[in-house]
Structure formats: structure tokens, C-alpha cells
Amino acid sequence: MKYLPIDSQLFIKNRNKFVEKMEPNSMAIFNSNDIYPISADSTLPFAQQRDIFYLSGVDQEESVLVIFPDCPKKENREVLFLRETNDHIAVWEGEKLDKEKALTTSGISKVYWLQDLEKVLFELMTQAETVYVNTNEHYRASVETETRDARFIKWLKGKYPAHTYKRCQPIMQRLRSVKEPLEIEMIQKACDITEKGFRRVLDFMKPGVMEYEIEAEYIHEFIRNRSAGFAYSPIIGSGYNACVLHYVENNQECKEGDMVLMDVGAEYANYASDMTRCIPVSGKFTERQKEVYNAVLRVKNDAAKLLVPGTIWADYHVEVGKLMTKELLNLGLISQDDVDNEDPDWPAYKKYFMHGTSHHMGLDTHDYGILTEPMEPGMVFTVEPGIYIPDENLGIRLEDDYVIQESGEPLNLMANIPIEIEDIEKLMNG
Structure with a gap:
């Protein structure tokens, strides 16, 4: 790993929080991810399963964490199984x-x-009544590959069918959604690395640059600052490509007069950042680009103020929709008649802003969190409104990462990353 050591007190505290939610005489088991094959003897780079990392800090393959707070043998109440080195x-x-x-x-x-797992587990299973097993229940998850946890659960239930099995996820969803101060420090570090990449790109951008060259500038800066790389597949879309929400080919030329949308974020110690910035290829915004850009920026700034304790995610998006509707009316992109006759399930503003505004962020870019429950202090959310006008080859999205505070407006972890038109133009032409 490239990142600096993390204080183990974070993982001790995380385990203690998990234990508080467990039933009496129960045990929880977490597995590392597999190393996934490509073909021949090639493999994908290892990426740790986030739950076992959250609870232990262990960042290597073939590892198992067992938590059994009521185990008769005190030394077995927290156990790691590791591949012998x-x-x-x-x-x-x-x-x-x-x-x-x-x-x-x-x-x-x-x-x-690890070779002692079955032998030790037999003893533990004879002493436990309930076993918490780990599954992926994220609302965006679509898992076709059998994970190491899934194989283990199948084996465990076959060998020990008489136990009561429960899911770790209802506990993990709540715990991981509220960040410890040290976690926020690491997300801030990821954001700071992203800032370095963005400032590098402002110096690099000019007509004729390829989208993949911009991607290369980011990854250079990320890795030289102890990041393992992008927290997610980077989106670098110029011109019309900025209107494709999940454009990841990044293989077109950036042409004079166009805008470039860059949805990128560095990871640090497995923690994500998630930034979107839009800049003019030529270093100067046109009047139309300024008009649309500032409309999106106003929505972002006003939407962020709604991220306060007690807010419900679905209600928040309704309010953001009202903010965006006002801006689109002012831009002349929709009419009052469009609004008056809109489909409640697909409001008029959705023609130009068709995605959500915010998601939880942390160890995963789209982190765990229960969207039907009120927002709490310590939660980290993105705010990322956009306006996409394919007929004008213009797509603008702006995104920062915010921590909900006990009172007042949320803390913007990307406050130091340039976003105002005047600042961007000055840096690009300085």
C-alpha cells in the first residue's frame, strides 16, 4: 500500500460499535475479496472488501475476521485468520x-x-448460537460474480445448517454511513490529492489535447501523492461527450471552444473523493457557457445548504428539483407551460438534469447508507447538479464533497478546489 499507516484505534472503535449491535452469543464473519483472474496468469489489481477493512485495517487477500464478543475463551473474541507468510x-x-x-x-x-480456519471455526461454532454473515446489499449493487464471502456463506450454511444466520449489512449500513473524525481526515486527504491533480490539468489544458492525456495528468499527480489511483473510472468528456453521463472512453480530442467535463477523484487508504469540474479548452468561457455554468453553480451551492441533520434524501431531491426548475426557466430551456403540465414522476427539469444530486461517500464512492432514514452529523455526501444540452454540445456538472455538521451548513471538503469562473480563467491563463 502506498498510504501511510492508520492508527489502529479507528478499527478498534469500529469493531466496538459493531459489537454493540450484535445479539447475545453471536458471531460475525468477514472475508477479504478475491484476486480476480483476467486470463492466463494475469489478474486484476487487488482491491480489499471494504467491510473487513473498516473493521480491521487489513488490506490483503485471503484474510478472515471473526468477532465473537461472548466467546468463553477471551482470546478468541476477536480473531484474524491470515495467509501464512x-x-x-x-x-x-x-x-x-x-x-x-x-x-x-x-x-x-x-x-x-488460514490453514487453521476450519479447525478453529468448529470450536467457535459449537459455542455460538447466531452467526452474522456479510452480503452486499447496496441499493446500486448488481453482483454477477460469486464473491469470497458468498462462497464462504454457502459452505458455512452447508456445514452448520442448524445455526441461526443473520445479516451484517443492516448494522454496517448504519455504522459506515457516519464517519469517525479520522475517516473524514482520510477523505480530506483524498480530496486534497484530487485538488493537486485538477490544478495540474489547468496548466496542461489547451486545444488539441486528448481526453486520455488529461486522464494521464491526473493519475500522475495522484500516484505521486500516495494514492493508489482513481477512486472510480474517470469521466473526461469534451464537447458532446460531456452529455453522456457515464462516458469513460476518454479517447477524443479536446477542441477549441468546447468545454471539458471531468468527473474524477483520487482514493487514499481506500477512502474515496468525488469531484466534477468543467473547464473551457481554450481557457476562456463563452457567454453562453458562463450562463449555464453559473446556473449549475448556484444550484450546487443552494443544494448544499439543505444537507443538515434530519433531512430525508428523497425530500431533499424534491427541493433541489425546484432549484433546478427555476434556473432552467431563467435559461429558457423549459417554459412555465412545461412545468405546469409536467409528469410528477418525471418533472420538466429532468429533460436537462436527469440524475440524482447526492449520494453517500466514504470507503466506496457510492458508500453505504440507508436513504430512507434522516441525515446525521458525520455523514459525507456529494452534491453534483448538472445541466446537459446535447444540441449545444454542452454539458456542465459541478460536484463537491460535504460533511454534515451538528448545526449550520455542511463542511465542504473541496472548498480549496477552484470552481468560480474567474478563478479558473485566471489559473488557466496565468
Whole structure:
């Protein structure tokens, strides 16, 4: 890992919060992700399953976390199972966690090697009545590949069918949605790295640059600042491409007179940032581009003020829709007649702003959180309104990341990233 060590107190506190939600005499089990094959002997880069990372800080494959707070043997109340390392593995694959490093990383003193899993688990299962298993229940999830957790659950239920099984997710959804101060520090670090990339691109941009060259400028700056790379597939769309919401080809030329939409974010220590900025290829906004840009910026700024404790996500989007409707009317893109006769299920503003405004963010770019429950202090949300006008080859989206506060307006973690037209033009032409 490129990131600096994280204080194990974060993971100890996260486990304690999870334990508070467990039923008596119950045990929870979390698995690392697999390393996924491509073909031949090629594999995708390893990316840790976020729940086991959240609870342990362990960031390597073939690891298992067991939490059993009522275990008769005190030493088995928190247990890690790790792949046994040796000098041969260190030479061929690099350093892995040994038992001492696992304690430093996670705060867990009892570590078994993975080959002892079935033997130790048999003892633990005879003592536990309920087992919490980990599944992916994110509202956007569409999982076709069988995960390591899914295989493990199938095996566990086959071997121990008489136990009561419960889901970790209802607990994890709530815990992960409210960030600890140290988590917010790491998200801030990811945002700061993203800022460095954006400022680099402002110096680099000129007519004739390819979208993928902009992507390269970002990844250069991200990696040199201890990020593993992009938190999600970067969207760098110039001209008409900015109107394609999930455009990821990034293979077209940036032409004079066009705008470039850049939806990019660095990760740091598995924590995401999520930024969108739009800049003119030539370094100067046209009057029309300014008009649409400032309309989106006003919606973003006003929408952010609605992120306060007690707000319901669905109600919030209704209010943002009203803000956007006003701006589209002023731009002449929709008429009052369009609004008066709109379909309540697809309001008039949706013609030019068809996606949601905010989502939870944290260890995942679209992080866990229960959208039907009120917003709380410590939650991190994006705010990302947009106006897309394909007929004009113009798409504008602006996005920052905000932390909900106990009172007052949310904290903008991207406040230092230039967004005002005057600042962008000055930096591009300085």
C-alpha cells in the first residue's frame, strides 16, 4: 500500500460499535475479496472488501475476521485468520502481514494462519448460537460474480445448517454511513490529492489535447501523492461527450471552444473523493457557457445548504428539483407551460438534469447508507447538479464533497478546489 499507516484505534472503535449491535452469543464473519483472474496468469489489481477493512485495517487477500464478543475463551473474541507468510512469499509477492504487524494494524492480538480456519471455526461454532454473515446489499449493487464471502456463506450454511444466520449489512449500513473524525481526515486527504491533480490539468489544458492525456495528468499527480489511483473510472468528456453521463472512453480530442467535463477523484487508504469540474479548452468561457455554468453553480451551492441533520434524501431531491426548475426557466430551456403540465414522476427539469444530486461517500464512492432514514452529523455526501444540452454540445456538472455538521451548513471538503469562473480563467491563463 502506498498510504501511510492508520492508527489502529479507528478499527478498534469500529469493531466496538459493531459489537454493540450484535445479539447475545453471536458471531460475525468477514472475508477479504478475491484476486480476480483476467486470463492466463494475469489478474486484476487487488482491491480489499471494504467491510473487513473498516473493521480491521487489513488490506490483503485471503484474510478472515471473526468477532465473537461472548466467546468463553477471551482470546478468541476477536480473531484474524491470515495467509501464512514466509521468506519465499516475500521474495515473489512482497511483504505480507505477520502476526506482529497484524496486531499493529488492527489492534487484534489473536491471529491464526488460514490453514487453521476450519479447525478453529468448529470450536467457535459449537459455542455460538447466531452467526452474522456479510452480503452486499447496496441499493446500486448488481453482483454477477460469486464473491469470497458468498462462497464462504454457502459452505458455512452447508456445514452448520442448524445455526441461526443473520445479516451484517443492516448494522454496517448504519455504522459506515457516519464517519469517525479520522475517516473524514482520510477523505480530506483524498480530496486534497484530487485538488493537486485538477490544478495540474489547468496548466496542461489547451486545444488539441486528448481526453486520455488529461486522464494521464491526473493519475500522475495522484500516484505521486500516495494514492493508489482513481477512486472510480474517470469521466473526461469534451464537447458532446460531456452529455453522456457515464462516458469513460476518454479517447477524443479536446477542441477549441468546447468545454471539458471531468468527473474524477483520487482514493487514499481506500477512502474515496468525488469531484466534477468543467473547464473551457481554450481557457476562456463563452457567454453562453458562463450562463449555464453559473446556473449549475448556484444550484450546487443552494443544494448544499439543505444537507443538515434530519433531512430525508428523497425530500431533499424534491427541493433541489425546484432549484433546478427555476434556473432552467431563467435559461429558457423549459417554459412555465412545461412545468405546469409536467409528469410528477418525471418533472420538466429532468429533460436537462436527469440524475440524482447526492449520494453517500466514504470507503466506496457510492458508500453505504440507508436513504430512507434522516441525515446525521458525520455523514459525507456529494452534491453534483448538472445541466446537459446535447444540441449545444454542452454539458456542465459541478460536484463537491460535504460533511454534515451538528448545526449550520455542511463542511465542504473541496472548498480549496477552484470552481468560480474567474478563478479558473485566471489559473488557466496565468
